[in-house]
Amino acid sequence: MRRYDTIAAFVSRPSGMEDETQEEILSQFKEKRFGGWGLLQLTAGTGLAVYAVWAGILMPGFRRVPLKLQVPYIPASKRQVCSVMTLLKGRSGSLADLGSGDGRIVLEASRQGFSPAVGYELNPWLLRLSRFHAWRTGHYGKVSYQREDLWKVNLSGYENITVFLAPSVLEPLQKKLLAELPEDAVIVAGRFPFPDWTPCRIEGDGMDRAWAYHIKALRKHHLPSKVIRSTEHTS
C-alpha cells in the first residue's frame, strides 16, 4: 500500500466503527452520572481554585483585613497620575500613597520633589514590582515601599496623602485622616471622591478626575460631635 493509501485508510475509517465507538463513550459517560457527592466535589474544587488565585496572586497578605475593607489592584492611568500631580503642584514635603500598588504615584511624587515619598501596600508581589520600578528608574533609595496595612499606619507625619481606593472604604478612611493628619495636610483622592467632604479643587474629567481636600478646611466643617459638645460645655 502506498503512503497516501495508508493515510486515507486511517482517516476514512468505516463510519459504522466510528458510530460504535462514539456510542460506547456516550453510554460510559451516561453511566457516570454526577451524584450529590460528585457535585459537591466539583463545587469545592472550583471554590478552592478561585480562592487560591484570590489569596495567592490577587490579594495575598489580606487575610487579616476585613472583607469589606479589601480593595483590589487597579493601577492609576497616566492621566489619573497627572491629575493627582496637578492638584499637588506647589506643595512639597512628605507624601504617602495609601495602597500604593506598583508604586507609580510614589515614583512620580519623588520625581516631583516630594520627600520622603512612601507607599503602603500589602501585596508582596506589587511591593517587589514597585522596588524593581524604583531601581530601574534610578529612584531606589529615594522612595520607600512598606508592607503595611494602611489602616494601621500612623499618618501624623504626612503633609500629603494620595488615595486610589474603592468607594466602600472612603467613608471609614475619612475618620482616620481627620483624626491623624497635621493641620496643613492635603489629601488627593483619585477615581472616587470622599463621600462627605467638599473638595477645594477638582482636576480632570470622568475616570481621570481627582479631588483635593485641605485638612484644615475639613476640620472646620467636620468637627467630631464629641469635640463640639465639649466646646459647648466650656463656653
Ligand SMILES: C[S@@+](CC[C@H](N)C(=O)[O-])C[C@H]1O[C@@H](n2cnc3c(N)ncnc32)[C@H](O)[C@@H]1O
Ligand atoms: C486601586 S489600587 C491603587 C494602586 C495605586 N495607588 C495606583 O493608583 O496605581 C489599590 C491598592 O491598594 C492596596 N490595598 C488595599 N487595601 C490595603 C490595605 N489595607 N493596606 C495596604 N494596601 C492596601 C491593594 O493591594 C491595591 O494595590
